[in-house]
Amino acid sequence: MSSKLMRGTAVLTAGTLLSKILGILYVIPFYWIAGGEQATILYQYGYVPYQIFLNIATAGVPLAVAKYISKYNSLNEYALSQRLYRSSTYLMIFTGIVSFLIMYIFAPILAGMQEVSGGTSIEDITTVIRAVSFALLIIPVMSLLRGYFQGFHSMGPSAVSQVIEQIARIVFLLASTYIVLHLIGGSLVTAMSLATFAAFVGAFFSLICLIWYYRKRKPGIQKMIAGSDNKLRVSTFHLLKEISISAVPFIIVGMAMSLYQQIDLFTFARVLTYDGMDGKTAEDLLSIFNFSVQKIIMIPGTLALAFSMTLVPLVAASFHKGRIREVHHHLTAVFQVLLFLVVPACLGIALLADPLYTIFYGYNADGSMLLQFFAPFAIFFSLFSVTAAILQGIDEQRYTVLSLLLGLLTKSVLQMPLILLLGAKGGALATGLGYIVSVVFTIFIIKKYAKYSFKYLLRRLLLILGISAVMLLSVWIIYHGLILFLNPHARLTALVIVFVAAGFGAYIYAFLAAKAGLLNYILGNRMYKIRKKLHLI
Secondary structure, X not given: OOHHHHHHHHXXXXXXXXXXXXXXXXXXXXXXXXXXXXXXXXXXXXXXXXXXXXXXXXXXXXXHHHHHHHHHHHOOOHHHHHHHHHHHHHHHXXXXXXXXXXXXXXXXHHHHHHOOOOOOOHHHHHHHHHHHHHHHHOHHHHHHHHHHHHHOOOXXXXXXXXXXXXXXXXXXXXXXXXXXXXXXXXXHHHHHHHHHHHHXXXXXXHHHHHHHHHHHHHHHHHXXXXXXXXXXOOOHHHHHHHHHHHHHHHHHHHOHHHHHHHHHHHHHHHXXXXXXXXXXXXXXXXXXXXXXXXXXXXXXXXXXXXXXXXXXXXXXXXXXXXXXXXXXXXXXHHHHHHHHHHHHXXXXXXXXXHHHHHHHHOOOHHHHHHHHHHHHHHHHHHHHHHHHHHHHHOOOHXXXXXXXXXXXXXXXXXXXXXXXXXXXXXXXXXXXXXXXXXHHHHHHHHHHHOOOOOHHHHHHHHHHHHHHHHHHHHHHHHHHHHOOOOOOOOHHXXXXXXXXXXXXXXXXXXXXXXXXXXXXXXXXXXXXXXXXXXXXO
16 A cells, blocks of 8 residues: 555544544433433434535535635646635635524525424424534535645644544533532523534634644745745636536535435334324334444444545546556555455454444434444445545546445335334334445446456455454354343443453454455555564564
8 A cells, every 4th residue: 555545544544533432422421411312313304414515514525625715736837826826715714604594594494304293393403403513614615725735745733623523522421411400490492502503613713723734834835835846727617617517516415414314314214103103102123223323334434534535646647647556556446445344343343233322322122223234335435435535536427426326216116114014123124225225336437437346355355254254253252251240221231241241352353364365455565563563464
């Protein structure tokens, strides 16, 4: 794997992973402070639509800007890159304001589309939606600045700002929720409104961080601009047109999970109530699946997100220089590392779903069942993030959009019959099948247009699956031995069970991967000392 890809991926992966870990861990105190499913579903009613509006507001421009800045920088056209950034900034300010106004004004209509008979009222949902809409005023500009740095293959500012944003958001979210509910005796609606408004607070601190980085690096950037070739003559209109055409797939892919979740917010609980379930119970199941379960399965998905964000500028630069073998090398390396990490992680989560769910939210039979059922499908979410990024890097954006639309169509068509047939599991299965359809389609397109053969990767996948199977069998034995003495439905003992079983499983997996020669290829010779200390060689 190229040192540039590894270095950029390592920095961004570390920042994104830490940010996502914080985003996972905060749900433990938040869940108990807020009071359970009725609080988290109210939070979801506001936050999921906000994520969709946010993607529309940013219009995919930050990642598209990263792609084209990388392209122009590789041609020594730094002045053109700077003009592209300035023009995009004005665009982001405009779209942020417009998106905020639309979301705020039409909040009652959106709330009515999500309301469940016997559940949360339209008025309460409207209040939460309006509270979170203010973040749209600042996040588009902040996201663009991240894309600017990524276009220079500088992942540090993005990584640091993500962590700062998450810390600021979580501190405000937990503090405001606790103060409202436990100190001043306020309403749940007020608490969840402040919890969603925390997105604005986090973005503000992140923007301050990015501005500091920009000012610090401005002299170096100005020096690059001074040495620019300035041979390309491209109008501002053409630059924005180029960005807009490229940005559409970024919008769609960025909204992927939110769109799936929004379909569930519109239909999941309503189908359950249609089948005879009361509104509160249906909302509880919706909260478990759409919030609690998906927070946990996003742990392995974080790796895919980090890789896809790093992959686009590098693949674009190699592709536009005509270095197809270099593109293939990047793809093989990323796919192998991704599968090596994500496959065992998702399967392990499924196996340890019962104690793992208990650690986060307390014992809940429905929660454990849905986590166990849905976790393996997270493999396909991770693959979709990366394959979609590849298509954007090789200028086949149209197929990225089509792949997601096929997945969403699959989800929409199968949602009601599967829920009526399988209950809450049906919604999870519909989501999983939607992602599978999208991944199969993107793989076919990559094979056709990038002239990339998946035969070698298929052999690697079979090896990874074989090693994972042995690891899972070992963990299953350890797990069932532990639950003879420890209760998996109590938080402290569940933590012990997961720590021992997962630690043992990770060691077995690494040991077998080392013996098969896979670990050496994935980690490289620099990991020799670590492998030796762990007796993996």
